[in-house]
Amino acid sequence: MDAVTCTAPVNIAVIKYWGKRDEALILPINSSLSATLSQEQLCAKTTVAVSGQFTRDRMWLNGKEESLENPRYQNVLREIRRRARKRKIAGEGKGTSLSDALSWHVHICSVNNFPTAAGLASSAAGFSCLVYSLAKLFRIEGDISEIARQGSGSACRSLYGGFVSWNMGEKDDGTDSVAEQLVTENHWPELQILILVVSDQKKHIGSSAGMGVSVKTSELLRYRAEHIVPRRMKEIETAIQNKDFQTFAKITMQDSNQLHASCLDTYPPIIYLNDTSKQIMHLVHKYNDFCGEIKVAYTFDAGPNACLYLLEEDVAGVLAMVNHCFPPIEQNGDQYIRGLQVEELPI
Numbered sequence: 001m002d003a004v005t006c007t008a009p010v011n012i013a014v015i016k017y018w019g020k021r022d023e024a025l026i027l028p029i030n031s032s033l034s035a036t037l038s039q040e041q042l043c044a045k046t047t048v049a050v051s052g053q054f055t056r057d058r059m060w061l062n063g064k065e066e067s068l069e070n071p072r073y074q075n076v077l078r079e080i081r082r083r084a085r086k087r088k089i090a091g092e093g094k095g096t097s098l099s100d101a102l103s104w105h106v107h108i109c110s111v112n113n114f115p116t117a118a119g120l121a122s123s124a125a126g127f128s129c130l131v132y133s134l135a136k137l138f139r140i141e142g143d144i145s146e147i148a149r150q151g152s153g154s155a156c157r158s159l160y161g162g163f164v165s166w167n168m169g170e171k172d173d174g175t176d177s178v179a180e181q182l183v184t185e186n187h188w189p190e191l192q193i194l195i196l197v198v199s200d201q202k203k204h205i206g207s208s209a210g211m212g213v214s215v216k217t218s219e220l221l222r223y224r225a226e227h228i229v230p231r232r233m234k235e236i237e238t239a240i241q242n243k244d245f246q247t248f249a250k251i252t253m254q255d256s257n258q259l260h261a262s263c264l265d266t267y268p269p270i271i272y273l274n275d276t277s278k279q280i281m282h283l284v285h286k287y288n289d290f291c292g293e294i295k296v297a298y299t300f301d302a303g304p305n306a307c308l309y310l311l312e313e314d315v316a317g318v319l320a321m322v323n324h325c326f327p328p329i330e331q332n333g334d335q336y337i338r339g340l341q342v343e344e345l346p347i
């Protein structure tokens with residue numbers, strides 16, 4: 001038997017991916033950009049093992065056995081084995097030979113240290129971790145973001161630290177639809193993320209299903225992908241390179257709002273934000289107005305939980321404001337803030 005264990009953190013997009021031009025290969029209709037959190041925080045931990053004793057491929061997620069029938073898992077396993085076959089070297093080095101590993105079945109065991117499928121990018125961390133672990137196990141070299149992308153689009157961005165773009169690419173085979181690190185995690189150490197957990201319930205419509213309906217029905221989404229995202233990508237990349245928080249924060253909020261506007265423009269409409277999410281948005285704008293400049297920016301994925309980007313020097317002030325507006329309550333021994341659980345995370 002041979003086994004590998006890895007961890008991968010979630011990433012929080014500032015230019016959102018929403019919509020696919022190819023469902024099978026997971027090719028997006030627009031490029032996107034995110035920050036990957038640091039390793040110790042919200043992350044997936046995955047162990048993959050191959051053994052001649054295993055009779056079939058199996059997987060456990062958070063202690064519960066999951067079916068590997070899902071085409072996303074099948075795509076990842078097929079692509080990993082295809083790449084490994086290409087560079088098969090029998091009996092190499094220590095441990096299991098690649099020839100053995102290729103004819104054996106895999107067991108996958110993955111746990112998230114945060115709510116799964118609650119719009120906290122759990123699939124990004126999960127698939128990125130799975131693909132990275134499998135690539136190590138099968139000794140695959142070169143770019144693996146193309147494989148992670150075929151598990152969950154946003155997963156390709158969690159393979160790198162710092163700010164990472166996922167270029168939509170132009171080719172039909174997806175070979176140029178890959179992730180690329182814009183700056184490392186050391187570039188902007190003052191930048192922090194606060195995660196306000198509004199709900200840890202599973203989202204009512206998954207991102208993949210949601211995107212499918214949006215692509216078919218939202219004209220706003222088409223306009224956004226063609227005309228707005230290309231411009232925003234350039235502007236926010238420059239802002240990040242220059243550590244220009246004002247520009248970065250404004251584009252981040254605008255892009256989150258446009259994602260949710262496109263969801264509302266979908267027919268039938270998709271609504272991920274709830275009243276608490278909207279109160280947080282309102283509060284952020286009030287606070288920024290009061291300060292006379294942007295101190296904090298919100299962004300929401302496919303769920304009601306808020307991610308706040310801010311500079312380290314403003315964490316105490318923003319936390320005080322959140323605590324003031326959402327007085328803390330105790331729930332199951334954890335400190336929640338009137339339905340919010342606050343996590344303070346470095347990038």
Ligand code: PMV
Pocket residue numbers: 012013015016017018032121123124152153154155207208300301302
């Ligand atoms: O990778 P998916 O299928 O979980 O989609 C992620 C979509 C958003 O989180 C809403 C946006 C993004 O770019 O991460």
